[in-house]
Amino acid sequence: MTFQLRENSTFRVALIQMQSGRRPATNIDTAVKLIGKAKDRGAHYVQTPEMTNLMESDRERLLELIAPEDSDAGLAALRDTARTHRIWLHVGSLAVKVGPELAANRSYLIDPNGDVVASYDKIHMFDVDLANGESYRESRMFRPGDRAVVADLPWGRLGLSICYDLRFPALFRALAEAGSSFIALPAAFTRVTGEAHWHVLTRARAIENGCYVFAAAQGGLHENGRETFGHSIIVDPWGVVIAENGTEPGIVMAEVDPAAVTAARSRVPSLQHGRRFEVVEPTAAAVRLHALHEAK
Numbered sequence: 001m002t003f004q005l006r007e008n009s010t011f012r013v014a015l016i017q018m019q020s021g022r023r024p025a026t027n028i029d030t031a032v033k034l035i036g037k038a039k040d041r042g043a044h045y046v047q048t049p050e051m052t053n054l055m056e057s058d059r060e061r062l063l064e065l066i067a068p069e070d071s072d073a074g075l076a077a078l079r080d081t082a083r084t085h086r087i088w089l090h091v092g093s094l095a096v097k098v099g100p101e102l103a104a105n106r107s108y109l110i111d112p113n114g115d116v117v118a119s120y121d122k123i124h125m126f127d128v129d130l131a132n133g134e135s136y137r138e139s140r141m142f143r144p145g146d147r148a149v150v151a152d153l154p155w156g157r158l159g160l161s162i163c164y165d166l167r168f169p170a171l172f173r174a175l176a177e178a179g180s181s182f183i184a185l186p187a188a189f190t191r192v193t194g195e196a197h198w199h200v201l202t203r204a205r206a207i208e209n210g211c212y213v214f215a216a217a218q219g220g221l222h223e224n225g226r227e228t229f230g231h232s233i234i235v236d237p238w239g240v241v242i243a244e245n246g247t248e249p250g251i252v253m254a255e256v257d258p259a260a261v262t263a264a265r266s267r268v269p270s271l272q273h274g275r276r277f278e279v280v281e282p283t284a285a286a287v288r289l290h291a292l293h294e295a296k
């Protein structure tokens with residue numbers, strides 16, 4: 001079955017904020033309940049955060065707890081949920097097994113029939129040491145993706161990204177140039193970096209690409225000891241935050257209008273004005289002039 005294009009109609013987006021723990025069955029159960037509530041409130045597209053099924057820092061334990069996607073009980077339950085509620089369900093990511101010692105941080109777009117229509121492996125791995133001593137080595141557990149992915153919703157095209165990808169504007173530009181009106185950014189930002197950068201970066205990506213940004217987040221203190229920023233957020237293409245949550249689990253909703261994308265891009269057509277330069281190497285003459293100037 002195919003879905004009718006509805007690029008001229010608004011739709012309701014719901015973001016599920018979670019505080020996922022160390023037991024996949026419990027986390028999936030929580031997600032399914034919140035998705036049901038979002039449906040009751042009229043959602044057409046529902047997004048869950050990065051690592052919906054598991055927040056686990058221990059590599060061995062993570063590898064024991066996860067399954068290949070074909071036999072993943074969580075994915076099956078979420079597909080059932082999409083079908084039961086007749087919604088577009090975007091599972092922000094699941095940790096899934098892709099080899100004996102290897103996982104992927106993979107998001108799934110599921111249609112109202114319960115079929116997976118797109119999946120995306122997080123490209124940029126969060127291998128970062130923060131000033132407060134927090135240290136992350138995502139690439140120890142996860143195999144990064146190398147493909148940018150877009151998928152079609154009835155209301156327009158959706159570009160897929162995850163969490164740390166937010167810091168790589170070239171990915172978002174590529175998604176916009178591939179026709180995205182909406183960009184999905186499920187996340188599990190740290191509290192510290194979220195406080196410093198979350199709002200400015202989500203708004204910047206929306207503004208510079210004339211896209212909506214839908215970002216369902218993990219928030220609060222997790223069983224594995226991690227603390228995440230929360231603040232699930234919906235930003236419109238003009239950079240206005242139209243819905244936002246705090247740090248508690250819950251649902252964030254907004255009415256989304258595809259016409260706002262066209263409007264923002266016609267007011268400021270910066271997408272059409274890009275890539276008009278080449279980078280020029282410093283010339284020997286310029287270097288000599290500089291040296292002359294310094295010597296004065």
Ligand SMILES: O=C(O)CNC(=O)[C@H](CS)NC(=O)CCC(=O)C(=O)O
Pocket residue numbers: 050051054055056057126136137138163164167188189190193194
């Ligand atoms: O590891 C897990 O359990 C779940 N995955 C995550 O939390 C991921 C990888 S560690 N987090 C981020 O990418 C944070 C990015 C971020 O905070 C920033 O860019 O500032």
